[in-house]
Amino acid sequence: MTKLIDLLDKAMEKIVALLCVILLLCLFVEVVNRYVFFVSWPEIQFIIPFCFLWMCMIGAALAVRRGQHFEVDLLQQFLPDAAKKIxxxxxxxxxxxxxxxxxxxxxxxxxxxxxxKNSATGIPMIYIYASLLVGSILILVMALDRLFAAEGAPSDDA
Incomplete structure (x- = not known):
């Protein structure tokens, strides 16, 4: 199961990188179009939130897998080893x-x-809104992976 999660992790990392590049290119094109050519493309205004939300949700799942999500660990450094595991x-x-x-x-x-549907393009919003459900399922999968890793490994520092 860990090998499958590792493959999923690598695929998600590549997807996030691709989405980031597409997002930056679209933002650049949109700024140039708006301030140089005084036009705006509705399709780009759909792609930008699409890339941003998918990148955030998949990136959140990656952060959970790698133990890089937000955690207050101020007290953890003072806990004995058994309490750290708990x-x-x-x-x-x-x-x-x-x-x-x-x-x-x-x-x-x-x-x-x-x-x-997107008012400017007519594209169904499911493509953007689905990122919340898919990303949260990925977060659940990664949290389960970390949970079983935390129970099995006594000194798993992430």
Whole structure:
């Protein structure tokens, strides 16, 4: 299972890098078009939030896998080794719970995206709104991976 998660991690990393490049290119083109040529392309105004949201949600899952997500670890340095292991499990359970809340609450966005269209392009918003559900599922998968790694490895420092 870890090898599959490792492959998923590498694929997500490449997807985030590609989305970042596309986002930067679209932003550059949009700024040049708007301030030099005084035009705006609606398609680019759809691609920008698309890339941004997918990049953020997939990047959040990557951060969870690598233990780089937000965590207050001020007290952890003063805990004995056994308590550090418990702390890591509690932290992964809280990330797991947060991912579940995001997944559950994003279902209504996905349903809305099925009927709502971008006003300028007519493209269904499901392509953007689905990032919340897919990203939160990836966060759940990565949190589960970290949770089982934290239970199995006594000195897993991330």
């Amino acid at each position: 702390h890591k499990v509690i932290m992964q359970l809280s990330v797991l719970a947060a991912g579940a809340v995001i997944a559950w609450s994003s279902i209504s966005f996905v349903n809305l995206g099925l009927i709502k």
